[in-house]
Amino acid sequence: MNDERSHPFRIYLVCAASLLAFAATPARAQRSDENAVAIASDAFGVTVGDERIGVYATDNVRGFSPITAGNRRIEGLYVDTPSVALTNRLVSGSTIRVGLAALSYPFPAPSGIVDYRLRPAGDAFVASVVAGRPYYGGGYVEVDAQIPIVPGKLNVEAGAGYTSNEYADGRVTHEFTAALIPRLHFDGGSLTAFYTFSEYGGASGSLMVTPGPFLPPDFKPGRFEGQSWTDRLQRTHHYGAIGHFDLATDWRLSAGAFETRSTRYRTYIDLFLDVQRDGSARNVVISEPELPGRWTSGEARLVWSPKTMSFAHELALSLRGRDRSIEQGGGASVVLGPARVGVPNPAPEPDFVFQPTTRNTVRQWSAGLSYIGRWRRFAELNAGIQTTHYRQDVARNGVPGRTKADELLYSVSLALRPLDWLTVYAGHSVGLEETAPPPQSAANRDDAPPASRTRQWDAGIRLSFGETRIVAGLFETTRPYFATDAANVYGVLGERRNRGVELSVVAQPVKGLRVIGGLIYYDPKVIGEAVALGRAGPRPLASTPINARLDLDYAVPFAEGLSLQMTLAHTGDTIASTQGYAALGGDQLRVPAVTTIDMGVRYRWRIGDIPVSARLNLQDITDQRTLRVSGSNSFFLNSSRRMSLQLSADF
Numbered sequence: 001m002n003d004e005r006s007h008p009f010r011i012y013l014v015c016a017a018s019l020l021a022f023a024a025t026p027a028r029a030q031r032s033d034e035n036a037v038a039i040a041s042d043a044f045g046v047t048v049g050d051e052r053i054g055v056y057a058t059d060n061v062r063g064f065s066p067i068t069a070g071n072r073r074i075e076g077l078y079v080d081t082p083s084v085a086l087t088n089r090l091v092s093g094s095t096i097r098v099g100l101a102a103l104s105y106p107f108p109a110p111s112g113i114v115d116y117r118l119r120p121a122g123d124a125f126v127a128s129v130v131a132g133r134p135y136y137g138g139g140y141v142e143v144d145a146q147i148p149i150v151p152g153k154l155n156v157e158a159g160a161g162y163t164s165n166e167y168a169d170g171r172v173t174h175e176f177t178a179a180l181i182p183r184l185h186f187d188g189g190s191l192t193a194f195y196t197f198s199e200y201g202g203a204s205g206s207l208m209v210t211p212g213p214f215l216p217p218d219f220k221p222g223r224f225e226g227q228s229w230t231d232r233l234q235r236t237h238h239y240g241a242i243g244h245f246d247l248a249t250d251w252r253l254s255a256g257a258f259e260t261r262s263t264r265y266r267t268y269i270d271l272f273l274d275v276q277r278d279g280s281a282r283n284v285v286i287s288e289p290e291l292p293g294r295w296t297s298g299e300a301r302l303v304w305s306p307k308t309m310s311f312a313h314e315l316a317l318s319l320r321g322r323d324r325s326i327e328q329g330g331g332a333s334v335v336l337g338p339a340r341v342g343v344p345n346p347a348p349e350p351d352f353v354f355q356p357t358t359r360n361t362v363r364q365w366s367a368g369l370s371y372i373g374r375w376r377r378f379a380e381l382n383a384g385i386q387t388t389h390y391r392q393d394v395a396r397n398g399v400p401g402r403t404k405a406d407e408l409l410y411s412v413s414l415a416l417r418p419l420d421w422l423t424v425y426a427g428h429s430v431g432l433e434e435t436a437p438p439p440q441s442a443a444n445r446d447d448a449p450p451a452s453r454t455r456q457w458d459a460g461i462r463l464s465f466g467e468t469r470i471v472a473g474l475f476e477t478t479r480p481y482f483a484t485d486a487a488n489v490y491g492v493l494g495e496r497r498n499r500g501v502e503l504s505v506v507a508q509p510v511k512g513l514r515v516i517g518g519l520i521y522y523d524p525k526v527i528g529e530a531v532a533l534g535r536a537g538p539r540p541l542a543s544t545p546i547n548a549r550l551d552l553d554y555a556v557p558f559a560e561g562l563s564l565q566m567t568l569a570h571t572g573d574t575i576a577s578t579q580g581y582a583a584l585g586g587d588q589l590r591v592p593a594v595t596t597i598d599m600g601v602r603y604r605w606r607i608g609d610i611p612v613s614a615r616l617n618l619q620d621i622t623d624q625r626t627l628r629v630s631g632s633n634s635f636f637l638n639s640s641r642r643m644s645l646q647l648s649a650d651f
Contacts, residue, residue: 030120031128031144032604032613032648036093037553037565042471043504043518045096049088049130050646053567055502055518055549056096061112062456062477063498063524063543066096069111069433069454073097075118075242076105077256080297080322085238085260088142089159089179090196091116099458099473099502100415100425106301106316106370107384108411110431110456110477118194118242121155121183123148127651135619135642136222137166149182157181165202168625169637170224173202189245194238201233204268208341209441210275210633213581213589217279218625219342221640227336229349230268230285237261240298250306257298264291269331269440272341283339286331286440287352293326314372318386321365329396329446330357358396360448365389368409377420383412388432394448403450407432426459435482438490439631447490454479460502467508474501481526483541483578484632493536493578494528498543512555520547537588539575542629546572546593565600565617571626578632591627591635596620607649615646 036051045054045061059065066072072079074091094116095101102108105115126146133139142161149156160178167173179196206226208216219225240258247253269286299320306313332352339345368386390405413427435449460473481496500522507515524543530536548570556562570593577589600617620626620641628638 030126030146030650031130031142032611032650034648035553035602037514037516037551040506040516041469042101042506043516043549043551044098044101044471044502046093047095048093053516053549053551054096055504055520055547056098056112058094058096058114061096061098062475062500062502062520063522063540064111064454064477064479065436066109066112066114068436069109069431071109071111071113071431071433073113073115074240074256074258076115077242077254077301078297078299078320078322079240079256079258080324081238081258081260081295082236082262082293084198084200084234084236084262085196085295086116087161087177087179087196087198087238089144089161089177090118090181090194090238092119093117099427099460099475100423100462100471103380103382103413103415103425103427104372105382106314106372107318107368107386108382108413108427108429109433110429110454110479111433118181118192119144119157119159119179121146121148121157121181123151123155128648129651130646130648132646133644134163134165135644136168138164138172140164153185155183155185157183166222167205168221168640168642169205169226170222171203171205171226172224173200175200189243191241191243193241196238198236198238199234200236202231203228204230204232204270205636206270206272206341207440207630208272208275208281208635208637209631210635212633213577213583214277215576215589215591215627216272216275216341216635217277219279219637221625221637223342223344225272225339225342225344226270227268227285227345227347227349230270232267233265235263235265250304252303252305253300254303255298255300258296260293260295262293262295264288264293267291267331271441272339275341279341279343281339281341283336283345283347284333285336285350286333287354288329288331289354289357291327291330291357293324295322295324295326297322297324310376312374314370316370316372318368318370319366320368322362324360324362326360328358328360328448330354331446356397358394358446358448361393361395363391366409377417379417380415381413382427383410385410390432390451392448392450396446405432405451405453407453421464423462423464424460425462426457428455428457430455433479435480439484439634441488441631441634442484442490443488444490449482449490449492452479452482467506469504469506471504472502475499481528481536481540483536485530485535486579488632493530494526496540497525497527498540499523499525512557514553516551518547518549521545534579536578537575537580539588541575541578541632544572544574546570561604563602563604565598565602567598567600568595569598570595574629576627576629576633576635589633591629594624594626596624596626597622610649610651612647612649614648615644617644617646619643 034049036048040046045056098112130142140163144159181194242256267288271284272281275281366388370384411429415425456477458475463470503519574591598619623641626638
């Protein structure tokens with residue numbers, strides 16, 4: 001490690017270790033009780049700490065990414081921020097809001113919403129220490145403390161963590177995170193502020209691009225085939241405040257203001273181009289200059305919520321805004337020559353001559369009115385309308401360009417509960433959502449595509465029988481389809497339509513056994529002139545027809561504190577090329593379907609008054625070595641067999 005990074009990290013580790021001094025008085029559990037299976041109410045997606053379950057993820061809901069779409073919330077309030085800003089020191093987990101899970105949520109979004117929870121700060125002192133081994137190697141330590149300053153009035157959550165993480169392809173990264181979250185409670189409301197910092201560095205992953213109807217060859221995991229000097233570095237500051245104020249009887253104001261400042265000091269894109277069946281390729285490295293970015297966003301929501309014996313109403317007026325300004329591109333490329341996938345190809349670091357960068361600025365304002373009404377247990381109506389003003393300015397080499405949209409957006413959903421055990425619902429929503437940026441391998445990778453108007457219909461039922469809850473639904477989501485064409489230029493190639501069915505089952509068939517199962521079956525299609533002319537295949541890039549997942553958690557009855565976990569996950573064939581190939585009978589290239597098996601064991605006990613837990617987890621025990629589709633014919637090695645160990649204690 002060079003001097004530039006090692007000195008600050010020594011300081012960071014000393015600061016993290018100093019937090020351990022707080023761990024002196026017994027208190028209630030915090031991190032040692034984290035268990036995503038135990039708290040999930042459906043199989044659609046829940047994250048708690050480092051654990052995630054559900055058929056949906058924060059980057060994949062019904063075939064689209066709510067993160068890419070800009071559908072993030074912090075404790076229900078709109079935020080526009082990059083992923084690196086939402087560290088585990090700041091948030092304790094997230095929930096996917098889609099379908100029935102979004103019924104009581106104002107202004108639902110077509111591509112789903114990811115709602116993050118800030119770490120709690122209670123009236124009792126708690127210091128939690130978590131340490132472990134990540135899946136492929138390395139180590140991490142995290143310290144979180146809940147500190148009551150004035151019990152019942154002012155509490156603080158503080159935390160710091162350091163991770164050295166190895167990956168399936170052998171590269172190593174490091175990350176330091178820290179957060180401070182003071183909370184003030186007063187008569188008629190509360191005010192929460194936060195500040196979080198993260199530094200992320202380490203080797204860049206290698207992107208493999210094949211020139212024909214075949215996948216890159218398999219190679220032994222754990223071997224880093226990239227260059228040692230492709231060592232990126234990014235620092236991020238994220239801060240904000242959330243307030244809730246009771247203004248008068250039945251009136252409440254909630255407001256949040258957030259800002260992120262993040263700079264990528266070094267960025268590398270390591271490309272293995274023209275990868276052949278034997279693994280031979282051309283190695284090209286792209287380096288980009290220092291790229292700063294700023295994300296400012298917020299929401300103010302005034303809510304009137306009168307209640308009677310039979311009805312509950314919630315009428316909300318919302319104002320949202322964001323102002324984002326980021327530098328992109330400016331990269332210079334160097335051809336390192338022939339190489340082979342999976343085999344190290346060390347080369348001296350060349351001199352990169354950078355090009356002018358591109359400035360991308362997005363300003364958007366939205367005003368909306370939402371109504372949620374409930375008639376006892378029998379019916380619930382959610383309706384909302386928003387007007388939004390969107391402007392995106394791109395300046396490249398002093399040449400400006402603008403895309404804009406002024407849209408009227410709306411949503412409506414209705415749920416009826418004719419019987420105690422039966423709920424039926426239906427809904428429709430229209431939104432203006434961000435479009436995914438071009439992949440790193442695209443010829444125009446620095447372009448900023450315009451926002452996409454997205455529409456969704458969905459309907460379904462929920463059955464509740466004691467501990468068993470079943471949700472089944474249908475959905476159709478449409479939006480413009482962006483992908484690379486035959487010339488490797490990223491642009492709109494038609495309309496993408498995702499039709500599908502989803503199923504969630506939560507049950508406890510026997511005492512101590514909790515079962516969460518989910519199934520999503522899609523029929524994703526590309527519609528438009530590009531398909532008719534053969535410029536694009538009928539299936540969207542990176543789409544799959546099926547995702548299924550089963551999570552089991554069993555508390556062993558004869559061994560107190562011992563529980564066993566198992567996960568079965570299946571992903572269908574994944575489309576890996578924009579166009580079809582004659583050699584494949586006109587079909588598009590696909591990554592084969594894969595089924596993985598994970599096994600885990602968790603043990604909780606106490607050392608005096610201190611709750612402690614240990615968790616051992618083995619993932620992909622059959623070693624499937626999956627590929628992740630990044631673009632047309634472009635792949636990262638995604639995962640292979642791996643093992644993690646975690647120890648947690650709450651003082």
